[in-house]
Structures are given as C-alpha cells and as structure tokens.
Amino acid sequence: MESKLKWGIIGTGNIAKAFAKGLATSKTGTLVAIGSRTPEAAERFAEAFPVPYRHGSYEALLANPEVEAVYIATPHPAHAEWAIQAAAAGKHILCEKPLALNAFEAEAIQEAARRHDVFLMEAFMYRCHPQTAKLVELIREGAIGQVRVIQATFSFNCGWNPESRLLKNTLGGGGILDVGCYCTSMARLIAGAALGRDFAEPIEVQGAGHVGETGVDEWAVATLKFPGDLVAQLATGVQLNQENVVRLFGSEGSITVPSPWFCSREAGTSTILVNRYGEGEREVVIESDGDLYGIEADTVAANLARREAPSPAMSWADTLGNMRTLDRWRAALGVVYEAEQPEAWCLPVSKRPLTVRPDAPMKYARIPGINQPVARLVMGTMAASNIVHASVLYDDYVEAGGNCFDTAYVYGGGESERLLGQWVKNRGIRDQVIILAKGAHTPFCTPEGLTAQLYESLDRLQMEFVDLYMMHRDNEEVPVEEFIDLLNEHQRAGRMRAFGVSNWTIARIEAANAYARRKGLSGIVAVSNNFSLARMVEPVWEGCLAASDPESRAWFMRTQMPLLAWSSQARGFFVHGDPANTADPSLVASWYSEDNFQRLARAKELAAQLGVLPTNVATAYVLCQPFPTFALVGPAGLAETRTTLPALAIELSAAQLRWLNLEE
Numbered sequence: 001m002e003s004k005l006k007w008g009i010i011g012t013g014n015i016a017k018a019f020a021k022g023l024a025t026s027k028t029g030t031l032v033a034i035g036s037r038t039p040e041a042a043e044r045f046a047e048a049f050p051v052p053y054r055h056g057s058y059e060a061l062l063a064n065p066e067v068e069a070v071y072i073a074t075p076h077p078a079h080a081e082w083a084i085q086a087a088a089a090g091k092h093i094l095c096e097k098p099l100a101l102n103a104f105e106a107e108a109i110q111e112a113a114r115r116h117d118v119f120l121m122e123a124f125m126y127r128c129h130p131q132t133a134k135l136v137e138l139i140r141e142g143a144i145g146q147v148r149v150i151q152a153t154f155s156f157n158c159g160w161n162p163e164s165r166l167l168k169n170t171l172g173g174g175g176i177l178d179v180g181c182y183c184t185s186m187a188r189l190i191a192g193a194a195l196g197r198d199f200a201e202p203i204e205v206q207g208a209g210h211v212g213e214t215g216v217d218e219w220a221v222a223t224l225k226f227p228g229d230l231v232a233q234l235a236t237g238v239q240l241n242q243e244n245v246v247r248l249f250g251s252e253g254s255i256t257v258p259s260p261w262f263c264s265r266e267a268g269t270s271t272i273l274v275n276r277y278g279e280g281e282r283e284v285v286i287e288s289d290g291d292l293y294g295i296e297a298d299t300v301a302a303n304l305a306r307r308e309a310p311s312p313a314m315s316w317a318d319t320l321g322n323m324r325t326l327d328r329w330r331a332a333l334g335v336v337y338e339a340e341q342p343e344a345w346c347l348p349v350s351k352r353p354l355t356v357r358p359d360a361p362m363k364y365a366r367i368p369g370i371n372q373p374v375a376r377l378v379m380g381t382m383a384a385s386n387i388v389h390a391s392v393l394y395d396d397y398v399e400a401g402g403n404c405f406d407t408a409y410v411y412g413g414g415e416s417e418r419l420l421g422q423w424v425k426n427r428g429i430r431d432q433v434i435i436l437a438k439g440a441h442t443p444f445c446t447p448e449g450l451t452a453q454l455y456e457s458l459d460r461l462q463m464e465f466v467d468l469y470m471m472h473r474d475n476e477e478v479p480v481e482e483f484i485d486l487l488n489e490h491q492r493a494g495r496m497r498a499f500g501v502s503n504w505t506i507a508r509i510e511a512a513n514a515y516a517r518r519k520g521l522s523g524i525v526a527v528s529n530n531f532s533l534a535r536m537v538e539p540v541w542e543g544c545l546a547a548s549d550p551e552s553r554a555w556f557m558r559t560q561m562p563l564l565a566w567s568s569q570a571r572g573f574f575v576h577g578d579p580a581n582t583a584d585p586s587l588v589a590s591w592y593s594e595d596n597f598q599r600l601a602r603a604k605e606l607a608a609q610l611g612v613l614p615t616n617v618a619t620a621y622v623l624c625q626p627f628p629t630f631a632l633v634g635p636a637g638l639a640e641t642r643t644t645l646p647a648l649a650i651e652l653s654a655a656q657l658r659w660l661n662l663e664e
Contacts, residue, residue: 005301008033008053008061008091010082011073012045015096019071019123020049022293025267028301029069035061058082062089069300071123072096075165076172077339080105083120084350087112092119094300098181100349101172101337103323104392108349110316111396111638119304122314122322124185128299129263131270131286132189132312138255138284139193143274145252147194150232152183154261155219155242166238167214170338173238174216175209176329180236182261184325186246187224187232189312198311199318200226202325207332212239215335222329234329253277264288342387346426348395354427355399361648362401365628367562368525369498370467374404374434376623377644378564380634381407381416390419391426396638398429400645406564406632407461408438408472409453414460421461430463436564437461438472438502438528442543445475447486454495469496470528473543474504480512488521500526502566503545506555524561531565531629533603533621533660534573534596538589556627568622568631569644570596574603574615595662602660612646619647621660 007029009016016034023031031051036042039056046054055061061070062085069092072082080100086093093113099122100106113120126132139147155175158166165171166178192199202224209220219237226232235242246260253276264270264286272284290298303309308316330336338344348354364373379397384390394405407416417437424430439453440446450471458464469490471483487499501509501524509524516523530536530546539545547556547563556563570577572584573591577600582588603614603621610617622631635641658664 004028004030005092005297005304006030006032006066006068007071007297008035008064008067008069009071009073010035010058010061010086012036012041013073016045016071016073017048019073019293019297020045022291022295023297024049025291025294026297026301027290027294029297033061033064033067058085062086062091067091069094069119076101076177077170077337080109080349081351083109084112085352087116087118087120088350090116090118092300092304094121094123094296096123098122098177098323098326099319100323101177101339102327102388103320104388105349106320106323107638108392108396110320111642112350113307114642117307119300119307120316121300121303121309122319123296124182124314125292125296126182126261126263127185127189127313128296128309129292130288130295131257131263131272134284134286135255135257135272136189136193136312138272138274139190139248140196143253144248144250144255144276147190147230147248147250149249150187150190150230151247151249152186152232152260153235153242153246154179154182154244155235155237155240156244157241158238160239162214167212167216167218169215172337172339173214174218174220174335175236175238176217176220176326176333176335178236178238180220180222180234180329181322181326183234183236184222184224184329185314185318185322186260187234188318188322188325190248191224191226191230191232192311194230195227198315199321201321202226202232205325205328205332207329209333211333211335217330217333217335220329220333222332224325253279263292265292267291340386340388342422343426345387345391345423349392354395354429356401357399360399360401361645363623363648365562365630367468367498367628369522370434371497372403372434374630375402376630377402377619377648378404378406378436378630378632380632381405381420382411383634383636384416384419387419387422390423392638393635393641394420394423396641398433400641403432404434404436404630406436406438408441409457410441410472414456417457417460421463425462434467435461435463436468436470437466438470441472442475445471445473446478447482450483450486451490454490458495465495465497467497468500468526469498470500470502470526471504472502474501474508476508480508481515484512484516484519484521484523488516491522498522498525500524500528500564502528503543504529505545506552509561526562526564528564528566528632530567531563531622532568532570533599533618534570534577534591535593535599536567536570536590537593537596540567540571540586540590553625556625560627562628562630563625564630564632565622566632568633569615569618574600574618575613598662599660602662606656606660610650612650613643615644616647616650617652617660619644620650620652621657623647624650624652624657626654
C-alpha cells in the first residue's frame with residue numbers, strides 16, 4: 001500500500017484496547033480516531049494510545065473524513081446499529097464478533113455493506129492467523145485421515161456481577177454469543193475442510209446448558225452433526241472454567257490445538273500437535289511475524305478491493321452460517337434477548353426512523369377502493385419466523401418503496417398476521433401501508449366462516465380494518481349473492497376498504513359483480529389467482545386456480561380487472577428448475593413440464609441479453625401484461641428481495657411477451 005489505511009475505533013473497552021495495541025504493529029494500518037459515548041472516555045483512551053482525533057460520539061467519528069475504516073468494539077446489541085451507520089458513511093468495517101445478535105440482523109448489516117460498497121468482516125482474529133491456515137492445510141492433506149469428531153471449547157469464569165456485559169441480558173450476555181461463537185466457527189471451518197469446502201453447515205444442532213437468573217446462558221454445550229456423519233462437541237461458558245483447546249479425531253489419528261483462539265498473541269511461534277496412529281506425536285510449529293490483531297487489520301487492508309476476506313478469514317456467507325448455528329444453539333436453551341422481544345422492535349436495525357431510500361426502485365398502480373397507489377411488488381408474509389425476521393424483511397421492503405403486504409388467516413397458523421400487525425404497530429405506519437388479508441379458506445368458506453375469520457384476523461393484526469380483503473377460496477354451494485351481501489356489510493361497517501377474491505372462476509366473478517351492479521352494491525375490485533410465465537401443471541394446493549391461459553388473459557385485458565398474481569415466480573422454478581433437480585416434489589409436480597422448461601430456456605436467453613436473472617424476466621413477464629398486475633413475492637431473506645427488485649426496471653414488449661410464452 002502506498003499509504004496506510006486510516007482506522008477509527010468505535011468503543012473504548014478492553015477489546016478496543018487490544019485492537020489498538022495490535023494495530024500499532026500492523027504493516028498496513030494506523031489509528032487516527034477514537035469514538036466514545038463521552039468526550040471523557042475518548043480522552044482516557046487516548047492517554048494510552050496516542051490518536052489525533054478524539055470524538056465524544058460515534059456519529060462524530062463516522063463523520064470524520066480522515067477515517068477510512070472502523071473497528072466496532074461496542075457491546076453486542078450495538079454492533080448492527082453502528083455497522084449499518086458505518087456503511088452508510090462509506091467506511092470499511094471490521095466488526096467485533098458476533099457480527100450481530102442474530103442472523104437476521106447480520107443479514108441487514110451485509111445488505112448495508114453491499115449497498116454502500118464497503119468492506120465488511122466479522123472480527124474472529126484467530127481466523128486470520130497462520131496457525132488456523134496451517135490447521136486447515138493439515139486436514140485437507142489427510143494428516144489424520146477422515147475427520148470424524150471435533151471438540152472445541154472456549155469457557156471462563158468471569159465472576160458474579162449481574163450488571164456486567166457478560167451476564168446482562170440487555171447487553172447480549174452469555175457464553176454462546178461471547179465465546180461459543182468461536183467454537184461454532186471452528187467446527188464449521190474444520191468440517192468444511194474435511195468436506196472439501198471453505199466451511200460446512202450443520203444439518204443438526206442440539207444444545208443444553210444452564211440459563212441463570214439474568215436470562216443468559218452461563219454454561220452450555222452443543223452437538224453439531226455435519227454431512228458424512230461428522231460430529232462436533234462444543235462447550236462454552238462465562239461462569240465456568242474449562243480446558244480451552246480444540247481436538248480433532250480422525251480415522252488415522254488426532255490433532256490437538258493447545259491455543260486455538262489466541263494462537264501466538266504476538267510475533268513468535270505456536271504449535272499444533274499431530275498424533276498419527278502408529279507414528280507417535282509430532283509438533284507442528286507455526287511462525288508468526290505479527291500481533292494477532294495486527295494480522296487481522298492487515299487481512300482487512302489486503303482485501304479491501306474484494307469487499308470481503310477469503311477463507312479461513314470470515315467471509316460474508318461464513319458469518320451468516322455461523323450466526324444461524326448460534327441462533328439454533330440459543331433456541332435449544334430458550335435464550336431470548338430483550339432486544340429480540342416483539343415490543344422492543346420500534347425502530348429498524350439501524351435504530352434510525354424507517355424511510356424510503358432516495359434510489360427506491362418501486363413502481364405503483366391503482367386498485368379501486370384503495371386511496372393510495374399500491375406497490376406492484378407485494379410482500380408475502382408466510383416466510384417470517386419471528387419478530388426480528390419479520391422486521392428486517394419488512395423494513396427493507398419499505399425502504400425499497402414497498403407498501404403492500406399480503407397475509408391470510410391460515411398463514412403460519414395465525415402467526416403471520418400477528419407478526420405483521422406487531423411490526424405495523426411498532427413502526428406506527430398503519431396509514432402508510434396497504435394490508436391485503438384473506439380468509440374463508442376451505443372448509444370454512446361460508447358466510448359464517450368468513451365473518452369469524454375476519455374478526456380473528458383483525459384481532460391478530462391489532463387493526464380496525466384491512467385495506468383489501470379477499471376470499472381465499474370459493475364455495476360454489478353458496479350463491480354469490482350471499483357473499484356479496486356479507487362483504488358489503490363488513491365494508492359498510494368499516495372493517496375493509498375494498499374486497500376481492502382469490503382462486504375464483506371467471507364465471508363466478510362475473511356473476512358476483514353482475515349482482516352487485518343490479519343492487520347498487522360494491523363488487524369485486526381485484527382477483528388473486530395464480531399467474532406466471534410458467535404454466536401451473538398441477539395445483540400447488542387443492543382448490544387453486546391459475547389465470548395464465550389465453551382465455552383468462554383475454555378476460556383480464558378486456559375488463560382491466562387488477563390481478564394480484566400469487567406464485568408469480570412459479571415458487572422458485574426460474575431459480576431451481578432443472579430436470580435433474582427433483583429434490584422438491586412440489587416443484588416437480590406443479591411446474592415441471594416440457595413447455596415450462598422451454599419457457600425457462602427462453603427466460604435464461606433473454607436474461608443473458610439484459611444482464612439480469614431469469615427470475616427477473618419471469619417477474620417482468622407478470623408486470624408487463626396489458627392489464628393491471630401485481631406480483632406477490634415471498635422472500636425469506638434480504639438477498640431474495642434484492643435479487644427480485646431488478647424486475648421492476650425491465651420493460652417487455654408485446655412481442656417479447658409472446659415469445660417468452662411460446663406463442664411465436
């Protein structure tokens with residue numbers, strides 16, 4: 001490097017001091033700024049580590065143009081907030097482990113780093129040390145044959161102080177997040193090396209331990225099972241001293257790493273003990289020419305251009321996998337942080353008010369009876385598993401300009417409605433979002449069933465009304481007049497602004513609206529049947545109807561009835577569709593056919609020409625029809641939302657629509 005990377009440190013605790021000491025030995029970096037919550041703390045830090053800029057707030061440090069990279073050394077719950085703020089400020093980021101409290105927050109951090117084009121790495125310093133690289137090398141060359149059991153321990157007794165960071169629930173305390181994360185990261189790294197990968201994800205996670213009076217795990221163990229029956233035994237704690245070593249047992253020997261986490265803390269040597277059966281133990285000596293934290297800083301500087309560091313350092317995917325494993329370990333013990341409680345999520349992960357980004361790509365259209373434009377990508381709510389997951393997904397969607405949410409009485413046994421309602425309440429944005437709710441699903445598709453489910457849905461949502469209510473199924477034994485009369489009754493009572501139907505035939509829709517016109521009543525204003533570039537071969541669920549056939553398309557074009565298309569992306573067919581991929585029986589049954597694979601081939605061809613993904617072309621096919629369309633999408637993570645949004649910028653001609661659909 002022509003000049004050294006200029007670092008700022010956010011936080012002034014012990015780990016910040018350890019990093020500052022290591023940075024002073026770095027070949028590539030120099031400390032130029034310290035940021036604390038008070039000017040006094042920043043000045044005290046500067047007494048030990050001379051630094052030009054001493055900031056009494058984190059915001060001031062991020063506003064300093066001299067700072068190019070930041071090391072985030074705050075308590076765990078503040079990692080996400082300040083990593084996202086650092087990304088927005090254009091600073092490269094090294095964030096102390098764990099990257100966030102949970103995987104959903106971690107994903108939000110990564111999306112912010114991607115959006116602002118900055119480097120990001122989770123600070124597992126041992127992963128950057130040459131000892132860890134040597135350990136991976138030994139595994140890959142078969143030094144102990146096939147690895148079968150991994151044992152990793154990181155545990156200590158911090159003493160009893162319920163107000164300390166390590167024992168306080170509000171500060172993300174407990175052993176699993178503080179040092180158990182090292183054990184999981186090591187196990188996943190070794191399992192990956194044994195399987196020929198950078199890292200591996202466990203297929204099973206079981207955990208047990210002791211949760212103390214402050215609501216955090218004081219000591220805990222976990223068993224991880226990886227592909228090939230490779231298993232790992234992990235142990236951690238903040239109230240228990242244990243032997244902090246890593247042991248690996250293979251078909252032809254064993255390995256012991258006496259100092260797996262701190263390696264050689266300063267320049268010098270460290271050792272790995274290899275015992276190959278029948279040959280005795282040999283000592284592998286690793287030379288290191290730098291401080292543990294200085295090497296970590298140099299790893300950041302060496303990989304700025306690629307925005308993440310390669311294995312064995314923590315890549316973005318590695319971090320997400322590690323956080324998901326930690327989530328499963330904590331769940332096994334029932335450890336939930338106060339910051340993860342439903343009522344605590346009154347602000348996004350960034351802790352800044354929820355706003356639409358200036359570059360938001362969303363497009364809108366009108367639905368009769370709805371008093372504001374409706375986002376043409378409608379956010380499905382079935383994927384959200386808890387309030388953290390829901391909040392991260394929904395905040396990101398709103399930031400992209402989204403405002404319409406699709407839920408239903410049957411989704412998640414009611415949990416989808418509860419999570420959506422809590423999120424809307426937390427954000428205080430009921431007048432800014434459009435709620436599409438559905439009810440009267442078979443076998444309760446009756447006037448009585450509709451009313452009962454509507455009342456319960458409103459209760460779950462904590463709302464007095466929904467913007468658009470749709471019958472989720474039809475029951476042809478009930479005359480359309482009864483349904484129309486009832487829906488008008490609920491509309492007049494203010495429980496819904498407008499209503500529509502899902503999985504109804506055109507004949508029943510026409511009959512219902514003809515009756516409404518004769519009686520001077522409100523009619524069906526929108527339909528939600530399946531519509532996709534891929535033809536639905538078999539119904540995804542019993543009672544499902546598609547509108548992709550020529551006759552239905554002609555009717556929608558003639559009537560200009562808004563169509564809210566579910567399975568608009570054919571449930572992943574344009575991502576995973578492959579005759580050789582039969583792992584998902586539902587995908588195969590509903591979408592695998594010769595004509596659909598021809599459509600997939602054309603979508604891939606056009607996507608290559610446009611520089612987008614095939615699924616973007618498939619979504620654009622829905623949105624570019626000559627009648628009002630909205631695509632219902634159900635992303636499970638932020639990456640899925642991000643890779644869907646480019647469809648909004650694609651304009652397909654009538655000729656391209658016909659070509660994609662094999663009509664010419």
